[in-house]
Amino acid sequence: MNTTFMPQFKDIDQLFEHQLEGLKWTIDHTYNGSAFYKKQFEKAGITPGDITSLDDLNRLPFTTGNDLKEGYPLPLLSVPERDVVRIHASSGTTGKRKVLSYTQNDLIVWFDMFARCYEMAGLTKEDRVQIAVGYGVWTAGMGFQLGCERLGAMAVPVGPGNIDMQCQFLVDLQSTVFCCTASMALLMAEEINKRGIKEQINLKKIILGSERCSSAMRAKIKDLLGLEDMFDITGMTELYGPGTGLDCHKHEGIHYWADKYILEILDPDTLKPVKDGDVGEMVVTTLCKEAAPLVRYRTRDLTRKISRPCSCGNILPMHDKIMGRSDDMIILKGVNIYPGQIDEVLSSIPEVGSEYQLHLERKADGKDYMTIKTESRQGSDSADTENIKAKIKKTIKSKIMVSCDAQICAYGDLPRFEGKTRRIFDNRS
Numbered sequence: 001m002n003t004t005f006m007p008q009f010k011d012i013d014q015l016f017e018h019q020l021e022g023l024k025w026t027i028d029h030t031y032n033g034s035a036f037y038k039k040q041f042e043k044a045g046i047t048p049g050d051i052t053s054l055d056d057l058n059r060l061p062f063t064t065g066n067d068l069k070e071g072y073p074l075p076l077l078s079v080p081e082r083d084v085v086r087i088h089a090s091s092g093t094t095g096k097r098k099v100l101s102y103t104q105n106d107l108i109v110w111f112d113m114f115a116r117c118y119e120m121a122g123l124t125k126e127d128r129v130q131i132a133v134g135y136g137v138w139t140a141g142m143g144f145q146l147g148c149e150r151l152g153a154m155a156v157p158v159g160p161g162n163i164d165m166q167c168q169f170l171v172d173l174q175s176t177v178f179c180c181t182a183s184m185a186l187l188m189a190e191e192i193n194k195r196g197i198k199e200q201i202n203l204k205k206i207i208l209g210s211e212r213c214s215s216a217m218r219a220k221i222k223d224l225l226g227l228e229d230m231f232d233i234t235g236m237t238e239l240y241g242p243g244t245g246l247d248c249h250k251h252e253g254i255h256y257w258a259d260k261y262i263l264e265i266l267d268p269d270t271l272k273p274v275k276d277g278d279v280g281e282m283v284v285t286t287l288c289k290e291a292a293p294l295v296r297y298r299t300r301d302l303t304r305k306i307s308r309p310c311s312c313g314n315i316l317p318m319h320d321k322i323m324g325r326s327d328d329m330i331i332l333k334g335v336n337i338y339p340g341q342i343d344e345v346l347s348s349i350p351e352v353g354s355e356y357q358l359h360l361e362r363k364a365d366g367k368d369y370m371t372i373k374t375e376s377r378q379g380s381d382s383a384d385t386e387n388i389k390a391k392i393k394k395t396i397k398s399k400i401m402v403s404c405d406a407q408i409c410a411y412g413d414l415p416r417f418e419g420k421t422r423r424i425f426d427n428r429s
């Protein structure tokens, strides 16, 4: 396999050495280049010389989305403004946007990381990559496109939507790879079948952006299009953009580019590391980012580390898929619970649907109780609800370590929302 963009570390210790060098560089660079960071470090009593091992990461202060907003329009800037060659912004809808700046070098690092994703997905110069994500101030389009050109494949930059043009180019240009969100992939798969053009296209792979995608939906897309494979790419604007990790063809987890950033998984409440393999908040520290470096940036995204090595043989570490946002965390009887975990448990039970609600209450005995309300699967026989309830309770207990009650209603009984669905009803206090 072609490995132009993959780092060649002998073993994990060599990766750690590389990370320590990057961490030292970042602390020195931010201390000397950014008044914001310098103040943060002074408050924490840190000077660049204090960083002598990776364990010193624990002593460093956190950076948050709020710091980005307060530093608007060029937050965390650690280089002179004349060295900034581009900005991108996040799609946040409330208040000021998060704007991130890039030096020439930052862009090179980003596109190399993105090209590495394509390479890991098995793409070569022979591929034609149809890009159906947003262009403009967002990082998505630029990342997918310049990463593709960096690899040497051919970019077909259609942008989002525009189904007619997507179909036409899939046929006329014989695109082999399609990059989009999960819902767009499903829409395209159905459309291609409806138009009867499946035999005229040459699509082999789909690379999915940030949106979460259930395994049932993946299977449906793959089957409708007769694809070889599908991959999840990760990333966020704060950390360059998309392209900072990908699940390889073994699909055992998402390899992340640990030579470019350090990933910590912390309890969002205590900000201490979670037990190995537990779900927590992703906190990232960049190792060579110049314009807007991140020091222990709280992403609010939840996942867990996967500690076993991948059977593909690549030593770059893996995390699990993103399981939601830490803002949605609830604490019940001292246990942290994330909606994504409930999602996961319910999707492992074939008799129930994907809609659910969590109801929390404090009863007269002073104790907290959780009830999970869900629906029976579409078209399934609801005669066996007692059995299904028992199954839910047992699985929640074993996977999340809390007791709960379960209620099953008929398919379609729980309300559907166009935007973000309200799932947590906390009636305690």
Ligand code: ZN
Pocket (backbone or CB within 6 Å): 248, 249, 250, 251, 255, 310, 311, 312, 313, 314
């Ligand atoms: Zn792998």
